[in-house]
Structure formats: structure tokens, C-alpha cells
Amino acid sequence: MVKQQIVVFGIGEIAELADFYFTHDSEFEVAGFTVDQAYAKDPVFRGRPLVPFENVTRSFPPADFGFFVAVSYSKLNELRASRVAAARAAGYRLVSYVSSKATTFPGLEVRENCFILEDNTIQPFAQIGANVTLWSGNHIGHHSVIEDDVFVASHVIISGGVRIGQGSFLGVNATVRDHVAIGKKCVIGAGALVLEDQPDLSVLAPRGTERSPVPSNRLRRI
Numbered sequence: 001m002v003k004q005q006i007v008v009f010g011i012g013e014i015a016e017l018a019d020f021y022f023t024h025d026s027e028f029e030v031a032g033f034t035v036d037q038a039y040a041k042d043p044v045f046r047g048r049p050l051v052p053f054e055n056v057t058r059s060f061p062p063a064d065f066g067f068f069v070a071v072s073y074s075k076l077n078e079l080r081a082s083r084v085a086a087a088r089a090a091g092y093r094l095v096s097y098v099s100s101k102a103t104t105f106p107g108l109e110v111r112e113n114c115f116i117l118e119d120n121t122i123q124p125f126a127q128i129g130a131n132v133t134l135w136s137g138n139h140i141g142h143h144s145v146i147e148d149d150v151f152v153a154s155h156v157i158i159s160g161g162v163r164i165g166q167g168s169f170l171g172v173n174a175t176v177r178d179h180v181a182i183g184k185k186c187v188i189g190a191g192a193l194v195l196e197d198q199p200d201l202s203v204l205a206p207r208g209t210e211r212s213p214v215p216s217n218r219l220r221r222i
Contacts, residue, residue, distance in 0.1 A: 062091035073151035
């Protein structure tokens, strides 16, 4: 099978992971990388050409290459969204990755620049927007809606009928009760339990477990 050639925006850990996943578990092949010119210090990344985004259409013409933006949730996902918009404006078709080890059902529409990793369960009638990252091990309940530009970290539980607003971030092990609506650009911290609607720009930041004043070498039982 001839794989479709794509170019990946990014040179960080997420770009490395995107290269790995696309290479080993997709119909796409990464031909090269691109970043903004200020960050293009080396002409090669992971053994492939690295070119400034300002010149990317010369090296990787949009008619011949797809495009994927491998960027984190920086600035509440705005950085990733802006690069997606720039790639679209340059004429590229943005591709998505859905792990073969994710559980999905007929009727799911995966839109542009989604990154859906292994062990995600996306139940029937759930809707996933564009430019959404679902890290590994999440549960996306039936009839839930995840709007554009959202980043969901690992092992998050999104119950049935939930709406996650555009640009939001959900941290590891967060849980959202059924039929709760989370507004736009919210930050739901690791381990948060969300039982009621949250307005735009909300921040839920649970405290971490406090460290015991007794050192481990003085514990009587373990």
C-alpha cells in the first residue's frame, strides 16, 4: 500500500510521538517537519528534512502533501489552533490520527487535526470537534460533544451527554458527571470531580496530596 505523504509541524515530544504513531499505525508517512523559522535551528529532525514554515510550501507543496500540527495545549490550545489555521490558509489538507487500539463505533466523524491515542473509548453518538487531542485511556460517553481545539489528558472520564467547550484542557484523571456543560477555555485540573456546569474561563485546580512530615525510613509499617 502506498502511504500518503504528510509534513508535521513541531519538533517537541508530541511531534516525536506523532511521527512514531503515523509511521507504525496509519496510512500516512511523515516526509518531513516544519516549525516557525525562529525555531528551525537544524535542517534535519528525526532523520527527515526540517524546513521553516515560512518556506514549507516550496519543499512540501500542498497539492502533494497532507499536514499535521503536533503541538500541545500551550496558551490554552491557541498555539495549536493558530498553526492549524495557518496550514489551512496555505492550502494544506489537515490529517488526523486515530489509534487502531482505540474503541470507536459507526457514525463517528473524525475531523481535521485530531490526535486520538490508544485505549480511548468513544461511545456511540459522541461528537468530536476539529483539532482535538485525546491522550491515551479516556472514556468519552454517549451523546457527549467535545468542541474544537480541546486537549484531554489521560484517563479522563467524560460521562454521557457532556459538552466540553472550545479550547478547554482536562487534566489526568478528571471526571465529569453526565449532562454537565463545561464552557470555553476552561482548565479542569488533574483529579478534578466536576458535578455541575462551569462557565467560560473556569479553572478547577484540586490540591495535591500533602507530603507527610514523617520520612519513609521512619515508617513503622509498609
